[in-house]
Amino acid sequence: MSAKRQKRKQPLPAPGEWTFELIEAYHAEIDRVARNYGLDTYPTQIELITSEQMMDAYSSVGMPVNYHHWSFGKSFLQTEKSYRRGQMGLAYEIVINSNPCIAYLMEENTMTMQALVIAHAAYGHNSFFKGNYLFKQWTNADAIIDYLIFARNYLTECEERYGEEEVELLLDSCHALMNVGVDRYKRPEKLSLNKELTRQRERAEYLQSQVNDLWRTLPTAHVKTQAVEQRRFPSEPQENLLYFIEKNAPLLEPWQREVVRIVRKVGQYFFPQRQTQVMNEGWATYWHYTLINTLYDEGLLADNFMLEFLHSHTNVVYQPSYNEPWYHGLNPYALGFAMWQDIRRICENPTDEDRYWFPDIAGSDWRETFDFAMRNFKDESFIAQFLSPKVMRDFRLFAILDDDKESKLKVSAIHDEEGYRRVREILSDNYNLGSREPNLQVWNVDLRGDRSLTLRHQAYQRRPLSGDADEVLKHVARLWGFAVRMEVAREDGSVEILHECRQERRKTDT
Amino acid sequence: MVRIIDRRFDSKNKSAVNRQRFMRRFKNQIREAVADAISGRSIKDLDNGESVTIPSKDLSEPQFHHGRGGIWENVFTGNDQFSSGDQINRPQGGGGGGTGKGKASKDGEGEDDFVFNLSREEFLDVFFDDLALPNLVKTQLARIHEYKSQRAGFTNDGTPANINVVRSLRGALGRRLALGSPYRGQLRELQQQLDELLETRPEDDPEVLKLKDEIGILRAKIEAIPFIDTFDLRYNNRIKVPKPTTQAVMFCIMDVSGSMDEDKKATAKRFFMLLYLFLTRTYEHIEVVFIRHHTIAKEVNEEDFFHSRESGGTVVSSALEMMKDILHARYLNGAWNVYGAQASDGDNWENDSPHCRELLADTILPFVQYFAYIEITPGEPQNLWREYEKLIGAHPNFAMQHIEGLPDIYPVFRELFKKKLV
Numbered sequence: 001m002s003a004k005r006q007k008r009k010q011p012l013p014a015p016g017e018w019t020f021e022l023i024e025a026y027h028a029e030i031d032r033v034a035r036n037y038g039l040d041t042y043p044t045q046i047e048l049i050t051s052e053q054m055m056d057a058y059s060s061v062g063m064p065v066n067y068h069h070w071s072f073g074k075s076f077l078q079t080e081k082s083y084r085r086g087q088m089g090l091a092y093e094i095v096i097n098s099n100p101c102i103a104y105l106m107e108e109n110t111m112t113m114q115a116l117v118i119a120h121a122a123y124g125h126n127s128f129f130k131g132n133y134l135f136k137q138w139t140n141a142d143a144i145i146d147y148l149i150f151a152r153n154y155l156t157e158c159e160e161r162y163g164e165e166e167v168e169l170l171l172d173s174c175h176a177l178m179n180v181g182v183d184r185y186k187r188p189e190k191l192s193l194n195k196e197l198t199r200q201r202e203r204a205e206y207l208q209s210q211v212n213d214l215w216r217t218l219p220t221a222h223v224k225t226q227a228v229e230q231r232r233f234p235s236e237p238q239e240n241l242l243y244f245i246e247k248n249a250p251l252l253e254p255w256q257r258e259v260v261r262i263v264r265k266v267g268q269y270f271f272p273q274r275q276t277q278v279m280n281e282g283w284a285t286y287w288h289y290t291l292i293n294t295l296y297d298e299g300l301l302a303d304n305f306m307l308e309f310l311h312s313h314t315n316v317v318y319q320p321s322y323n324e325p326w327y328h329g330l331n332p333y334a335l336g337f338a339m340w341q342d343i344r345r346i347c348e349n350p351t352d353e354d355r356y357w358f359p360d361i362a363g364s365d366w367r368e369t370f371d372f373a374m375r376n377f378k379d380e381s382f383i384a385q386f387l388s389p390k391v392m393r394d395f396r397l398f399a400i401l402d403d404d405k406e407s408k409l410k411v412s413a414i415h416d417e418e419g420y421r422r423v424r425e426i427l428s429d430n431y432n433l434g435s436r437e438p439n440l441q442v443w444n445v446d447l448r449g450d451r452s453l454t455l456r457h458q459a460y461q462r463r464p465l466s467g468d469a470d471e472v473l474k475h476v477a478r479l480w481g482f483a484v485r486m487e488v489a490r491e492d493g494s495v496e497i498l499h500e501c502r503q504e505r506r507k508t509d510t
Numbered sequence: 511m512v513r514i515i516d517r518r519f520d521s522k523n524k525s526a527v528n529r530q531r532f533m534r535r536f537k538n539q540i541r542e543a544v545a546d547a548i549s550g551r552s553i554k555d556l557d558n559g560e561s562v563t564i565p566s567k568d569l570s571e572p573q574f575h576h577g578r579g580g581i582w583e584n585v586f587t588g589n590d591q592f593s594s595g596d597q598i599n600r601p602q603g604g605g606g607g608g609t610g611k612g613k614a615s616k617d618g619e620g621e622d623d624f625v626f627n628l629s630r631e632e633f634l635d636v637f638f639d640d641l642a643l644p645n646l647v648k649t650q651l652a653r654i655h656e657y658k659s660q661r662a663g664f665t666n667d668g669t670p671a672n673i674n675v676v677r678s679l680r681g682a683l684g685r686r687l688a689l690g691s692p693y694r695g696q697l698r699e700l701q702q703q704l705d706e707l708l709e710t711r712p713e714d715d716p717e718v719l720k721l722k723d724e725i726g727i728l729r730a731k732i733e734a735i736p737f738i739d740t741f742d743l744r745y746n747n748r749i750k751v752p753k754p755t756t757q758a759v760m761f762c763i764m765d766v767s768g769s770m771d772e773d774k775k776a777t778a779k780r781f782f783m784l785l786y787l788f789l790t791r792t793y794e795h796i797e798v799v800f801i802r803h804h805t806i807a808k809e810v811n812e813e814d815f816f817h818s819r820e821s822g823g824t825v826v827s828s829a830l831e832m833m834k835d836i837l838h839a840r841y842l843n844g845a846w847n848v849y850g851a852q853a854s855d856g857d858n859w860e861n862d863s864p865h866c867r868e869l870l871a872d873t874i875l876p877f878v879q880y881f882a883y884i885e886i887t888p889g890e891p892q893n894l895w896r897e898y899e900k901l902i903g904a905h906p907n908f909a910m911q912h913i914e915g916l917p918d919i920y921p922v923f924r925e926l927f928k929k930k931l932v
Contacts, residue, residue, distance in 0.1 A: 020514060027512050045513045053517065056524040071571055073532030076525040077626040100513065107518055122512075168531070172571075179573055321588020330587060398589040400598070402582045411596040414589055427585040438574055463580030468572035475572070 014305035018111040026115045027122075033294045034123045038367055039287065041126040042141060043100040046118065050107050054094070055079045057104060061270070062094045064102065065148045067155040067262075069171050095121035097129040097273075099141040112308040119291040124284025131375045132280070134272035144269060150197065151262045158255050170256055173475035174242065174263035180440050181242030181264040182271050184433070204254030237441035237456065241476070242267070244442045250451060251481035260479070275378045275433055282336015283374060289313060289337070319395065330427075335395070339382070342391050343369060353389060379431035387424045389415070399426045404462075438465055443487070452483035457498070459490050470499040477501040533632065539564045540628070544636040549776055552812055554786060554798070560633050564624045637783075659748045668745030677744035685742060690732045697728045757795040758847040758879075760786060761837075763829045765854035767804040768821035774886045778853035779816055781884055781919050785851050793847065799836060803829035805859075809836065826858045826894060830869040837877060850874065850881040856892030863897040870898075875905050883910040884919070 012025055023046065034041070049057070059076035060066035092113055096102040103121040105114050129135050159167045174181075238244045245252070246260040273280070292309055295301050301309075319334035320327045343361070346354045347369050350362035361369045373386060398414040399422065413419035413426070429435055443456035455476070457465055469486065477484040486499045533540060543562040592598070628636070664677055704721045711718060762782050764775070789796050800815040801807055804822045807829040833850065841848055858866070875881060885895050891912055901908050911921055 020516070023514060024512070027514075031512070043512070045515065047515045047517045049517045049520075053520070053524070059525055059528065068527045068531060070528065070531035070535045073525060073528030073530070074569060074624075076528060077532065078624070081626060104517075164531075168535070176572055177574075319587055321590070322586035323588065323590070327587075330585070395587045396589040397585050397587060398592050399583055399585045402584070402600075404579045404581070407600075408597040409600055411592045411594055411598065412583060413594055414592055416594070419594055423585060426583050429583070430585060436576075438576055440574055459580070461581035463582070464577045466575040466577035468570065469574060469577075471570075471572035472574055 011302040011305075012300055014111055014302040016110050018109065018114045022111055023105075023114055023118070026111075027118055029295055029300055030115065030119050030123060030291055033291050034119075034127075034287070037287075037290070037294075038371075039123055039127040040130055041101065041123060042098075042130050044118075044122040044126060045100040045102045046122065047102060047104050048107060049104050051083070054104065054106050055083065057094050062096065063148055064096065064145065065152055067148075067152045067171075069175075070168065071175065093117040093121045095125045096144075097125075097135060097139055097141055097269075098144050101126040101129065101141070110308065112305050113312065115305075116288055116292065116309055116312060119288035120284045123291060124287040125280065127287070128276075128280050128283050128374060131371070132272070132276060132378075133376055134276060134378055138272045139269050147265065151266065154200075154258065154262065158259065162255065167259070169478070170259055171263065173478045174260055176472045176475040177242050177245075177479075178263060178267040179437060181240060181267045183240045183243065183268075200258060204258060233445045233447050234442060237443055239439075239441055240264075241440065241442060241455070245476075245479045248445070249480050252479065272378075275380070275431075277332040278330075278336040278339070278379045278431065279374070279377065279382045280336070281332045282338075282340050285313075285316060285333050285337040286340040321396075330395075335391075338391050338394065339386055339388075340370070342388050343373065343386055345390075346388065357388060358386075380428050380433075383431060384424060384428040387427065389420045392420055392423055397423050397427065399423050435460055438463070450483060451481075452485060453480045454485045454487060456495075457486065457488045459488055462491070464488075465498065470501070473499050473501045536564055536568070539568065540636055541639070544628075544633060545776075547633075548637065548780065548783065549816075554796075558633070559628045559630050561625055561627045564626075566624050569624050658751055660751050662747045662749040664744045665747040666741070666744070668747070672745040672748075674744045674746050678738065678742050681744060682738040682742040685739065686735050686737070689735050693728050693732050697725065697732070700725050700728070757797070757845065758789055758793040758849060759797045759799060759841050760789055761799045761801065761833050761848070761850045762815065763801045763803070763833060763850065763852040763854075764815065765804070765824055765826070765829075765857075766802045766818075766820045767824040767855075767857070769824075769855050769857050770886075774853075774855060775816060777886050777913060777916060777919070778884070780916060781853055781913075782851055784919060785849065785882070789849060799833075801829050801832050801836075803832075807832040824854075824858050825862050826854065827862050827865045827869055830866055830874065834869065834873045837874070842877060848878040850878050852881070852883045854883075854885060854894065855887045856885040856894045857887075858892065858894040860893055863893045866894065867897040867901060870908075871901060871905065875901070875908060878907060880907050880909070883908075884913050885910070886913045888914055 012029070013022065015022075027044075027046070055076060057064070058079050059072045061072075066072065092106060092109055094104045096104075101122065103117065103126075105117055109117065129139075129141060135141075155167060155171075234244065234248075242260055242264040246257050246264065249257075249260075252260070292301065292306075296306055317331070317334045317337045319331045344366045346358055346362055347364050347366035350358075355362045373382065377385060392415040396415055398419075399412045401410040401412040403410075413422035415423060439458040439460060441456050441458065442453070444454045446452045446454075453476070455473075465486075465488070473484055473486055483500065483502045485497055485501075487495055487497045489495045540562050544560060547560045664674060700721055704718065704725065707715070707718055707721065764770070764778055766775075770778075786796065786798065798812070800810050800812055802810055802815055802820070803824075803826065804820050805825045805828065809832065810818075829852075837848060870881070883898055885891060895910070895912065898908075898910050902910070911918060913919060
C-alpha cells in the first residue's frame with residue numbers, strides 16, 4: 001500500500017492519550033471514507049465510559065438498560081474477578097444495535113484504539129445491523145431502548161406488587177427457556193413502546209379470557225363432545241416454548257404472561273447476533289482494516305499510529321491451530337475477515353479456480369457483491385455460499401467425525417480437491433443453530449386428562465440432551481403448573497420418555 | 511451527525527442492585543462462609559471482608575443443550591498431518607472431537623468454584639444478621655471510628671486555604687536576609703570607600719563614577735531577590751486523631767470441660783466477639799485476657815482458648831480465682847475499665863457454685879464495669895445459674911442470659927449499652 005501513498009496531507013496527531021477534539025477529528029475522516037465506500041449506517045452516538053461501566057454493560061448483556069436479576073449480578077462479579085486478576089482484558093468496545101447506534105468506548109484505550117473501535121463498531125457493525133436481513137426482520141433498532149425501559153419499569157412494578165422473590169423465580173424459569181423462545185421461521189412483530197403500553201393491558205385481559213375458555217370445565221353440548229375428544233392440542237407441534245407458555249399456560253396470572261413475553265422479546269433480539277457471528281465480526285474487522293488503511297494511504301495517519309493499529313488488528317485475527325493449547329475453535333474474527341478479503345480478491349483478481357467455483361461473482365464489482373452478501377446471508381448460508389478453496393487451504397481446515405459407537409475418530413475430509421465441498425458443508429452445518437441446538441417441540445397437552453404437557457426432543461445424529469435437562473424441565477413445570485414430560489424421538493422411530501416432572505399446584509388467592 | 515457523550519461521570523454502580531439480588535439469593539452459602547470465617551478468625555478481627563466460595567453447580571442456570579454422545583462432525587484449523595479417512599485415537603479427557611461449540615467452554619468453567627469478595631460492611635451485615643441485632647445497634651457498631659481533627663504544626667505543602675501568612679512571611683524575610691547579606695556587606699564597604707573618596711575628589715572623578723556604578727549593580731542584585739518564593743510558604747497542618755482514648759480490659763472465661771462441644775464453643779465465640787465489638791466503639795485500646803477452665807483454670811492465648819480440647823469435670827471457681835488474681839495484679843491501677851464475660855454450660859460441681867457466687871460478689875463485681883454470664887444449654891438451667899440468680903438484684907453491673915441459639919445473645923448487651931444508645 002505504501003507504494004501509492006502520497007504525503008499530500010498533514011497527518012492527524014497520534015498521541016497516546018485521546019481527547020474529545022481528536023476523537024471528533026478522527027471520526028470525521030473515518031466517516032468521510034466510509035461514505036466514499038458507500039457504507040449505509042444509522043447515525044452514530046459515541047459514548048466514553050470507564051472500565052467499571054464497561055463491566056456494568058457486560059453484565060447486563062451489553063444493554064444500556066435492563067431489568068434487575070441476580071444472574072446479572074453474578075456475571076458482573078465474574079467479570080470483575082477475572083478482570084482484576086488480569087485473566088482477561090475487557091472488550092475495547094460494545095456496540096448496540098439501536099438507532100442511533102450506540103458505541104461504547106473505554107476510557108483506557110489509546111487514541112489509536114479509539115479510532116480502530118470507531119471504524120469497527122460505529123461503521124462496521126453499524127452498517128451490518130442496518131443492512132442484514134436477520135437484523136431487519138428480528139430487531140427494531142428504533143424501539144429497542146424504549147422497550148427495555150418499558151420492560152424494566154414493568155418488572156419493577158411487578159416486584160412492588162407481587163414481591164421480588166416471586167418475580168425472581170419467574171425470571172429464573174423464563175431465562176432457562178430463553179433459547180427455546182424464538183420463532184425460527186416466522187417473522188416477529190415490530191416492537192414499539194407506545195403500542196406495548198397501550199396494548200399490554202388489553203392483551204392481558206384478552207389472553208386470560210382465552211385461556212379460561214380453553215380450560216373450561218363446564219359441561220359442553222353433547223354433540224360437540226366427540227369432536228373435542230379427538231382434538232389434538234397444539235394442533236401442530238410448536239417450536240417456540242416460551243410463546244406457547246405465554247399464550248396457553250393455564251395457571252399464569254396476566255402479569256406473569258407479560259413477563260414471559262418480555263424475556264421472550266429480549267431473547268429474540270439477540271437471536272440474529274447468534275447466527276451472524278462470523279459474518280458480522282468479519283465484516284466489522286474488514287471495514288476497520290480497510291478504512292484505516294485508506295486513511296493511511298491518504299497520508300492522514302502517522303506511522304506510529306499504524307504500527308499500533310496493525311499490532312491490535314493482528315491480535316484480533318489470530319487463529320491458533322487445533323493442537324495449540326489456546327485453541328478454542330475457529331476464531332470468528334479471523335474466519336470472517338479472511339472470507340470478506342477473499343471475496344474482494346475473487347471479484348478483483350479471480351483465478352481459474354475462482355471462476356470455476358464462483359462463476360457469479362468472479363470479476364464482478366466487489367462493492368455490489370459485498371452489499372449483496374452482507375444483506376442476504378447468515379453464517380450458515382454465508383459459509384455454504386462463499387467459503388472458497390483458497391481460504392480452506394489457508395486455514396488448513398479439516399473435519400473430524402466423532403461417532404460414539406466407534407472407538408476411533410475419523411478424518412472425514414480435508415482441504416483438498418475431494419474434500420472442499422464436504423468441509424464447507426460440515427462447517428456450514430456447525431454454524432446452523434438448528435443442528436447445533438437440540439430440536440425441541442411442544443408435542444401435546446393432555447386437555448381432557450391431567451393437563452400434562454409433553455415436550456419432544458427430535459434427536460439428530462443420536463445426540464442426547466445434556467444432563468441438566470431435567471433441571472430445565474422443573475422450570476417448565478413451574479410455568480406450566482402441571483406435570484411436564486420430556487420424550488425423545490429417535491431417528492429409528494422409537495419414542496421414549498426421558499424425564500417427568502410432576503407439579504401439583506393449585507391456584508391460591510395469595 | 512455524530513454525537514460524542516462523556517458518560518464517565520455517570521453513576522457507577524448500575525450493577526449494585528444486581529449484586530444485592532445475587533447476595534440475597536445465595537444468602538445461605540454466604541452465611542456458611544461467614545460462619546466458617548468467624549470460627550477461623552481472631553475475635554478482634556472483624557474489620558475485614560471475606561472471600562466467599564459458592565459451588566458452581568448451585569449457580570448454574572440450566573438450559574437445553576446437547577450433551578456428549580451421538581455423532582458429531584466438526585471442523586478444525588491447522589491440519590499438519592491428516593488425510594481423508596485417517597483414524598485417530600480419541601484424545602484423553604474427551605476434548606478433541608467432543609461436543610458442539612460453546613459447550614466445551616461451559617464445561618471448562620464448571621470446574622472452578624465461584625469466588626467473590628464480601629466487603630467489610632457486607633461481612634458485618636451477615637454477622638449481625640445471625641445475632642438479630644436491632645438496626646440502630648447495627649449502625650452503631652458498623653460505624654468506622656470517628657476522628658477529630660487537630661492542629662499539628664506546619665507543613666511545606668497544602669491547600670492555599672491553609673497558608674499560614676505569618677510563618678510564610680517570616681520564612682521569606684529570613685531568606686531575603688540570608689541571600690542578601692553578602693551583597694550588603696560589599697555594599698557597605700563600597701559605600702565607605704566612596705565616602706572617603708568624595709572627601710578628596712570631585713563628584714565626576716572616574717574612580718568615583720566607577721564606585722557608583724558598582725554600588726548601583728549591587729543594589730540591583732539585592733532588589734532582584736524575590737520578596738516571596740514558593741518554598742517560603744508554610745501551611746497549617748492538621749492531623750486526625752481518634753476520639754476515644756480510654757482503655758479497657760476484657761476477660762473471657764470459658765468452660766472447656768467435656769460437656770462443652772464445638773457448637774457451644776462457637777456460640778460462646780460469637781458472644782465474645784460481639785462484646786469485643788461493643789467495647790471497640792467505646793474504648794480506644796482493649797486488652798483481652800483468655801481464661802479457660804475445667805477443674806483447674808489456665809490463662810491461654812486465643813488459639814488455645816477456642817481450639818484445644820480438654821475434658822473432665824468442672825470447677826468454675828478456679829477460673830474466677832484466676833481472674834481475681836490477674837485483675838488485682840495487673841489492672842487495678844485505675845487506668846482500666848474492666849469487663850468480664852463468662853460462658854459455660856452451667857454444669858458445675860455442686861458444692862462449688864455457692865463459692866463462685868461469693869467470689870463474684872466480693873472480689874470481682876466491685877471492680878468491674880460489667881460482668882456477663884451466658885449459660886449455653888438447651889435444657890433447664892443448671893446449678894450455677896440458680897446461684898448466680900441471687901446476685902441480680904444487688905448488682906446492677908451483672909447480667910446473665912440463658913442461651914439456646916444465636917439470637918439469644920443480644921439481649922445480654924441490651925442492658926449494658928442502653929444508656930449510650932438512647
